[in-house]
Amino acid sequence: MSNGKLDETDQKILEHLCIDARVSNREIAESMNLTEGTVRGRIKRMQSENMIRIMAIADVRVQTGYENPMMVYLGIHADLKGVKETAKEISRLPFIRFAATMLGRYDILAISFIGSNEELIEHINTDIMTIKGVRHVETKLAIKSLKYNYRWGRVIK
Missing domain, CATH: 1.10.10.10 (Winged helix-like DNA-binding domain superfamily/Winged helix DNA-binding domain)
Incomplete structure (x- = not known):
């Protein structure tokens, strides 16, 4: 087949x-x-046929270097004229694991893992809010992961 x-x-x-x-x-x-x-x-x-890719998936603690990493969702409001460029800049930040432009409440959604609340504050104030076009950032901390099926594979562009 x-x-x-x-x-x-x-x-x-x-x-x-x-x-x-x-x-x-x-x-x-x-x-x-x-x-x-x-x-x-x-x-x-x-x-x-690029239907599957067999690969190793590292434990998030190994990938991040944190003993107890916290997943954070970043809902970013941006100037609509430059949202693509703003999203690209956010996606280039080394601590960002996922970034996408959105329809709905946020213009950009980003996901990261952090080691502490202080680190989150630093990332938002120093790294994200200084990017041209970013107007506001809403944060949501995942406090208990109920399901994450990494077997679904990469999210395709």
């Missing part, structure tokens, strides 16, 4: 890879009553 869509067999192969991407093609094939070559070929096709 090669129409840019995942069929039922592809989905089942992905279920195995989502649990453990290091699982062997042979193990997947045995559990699905397929040949190893079939599994290998399907994985190779999905990779070559």
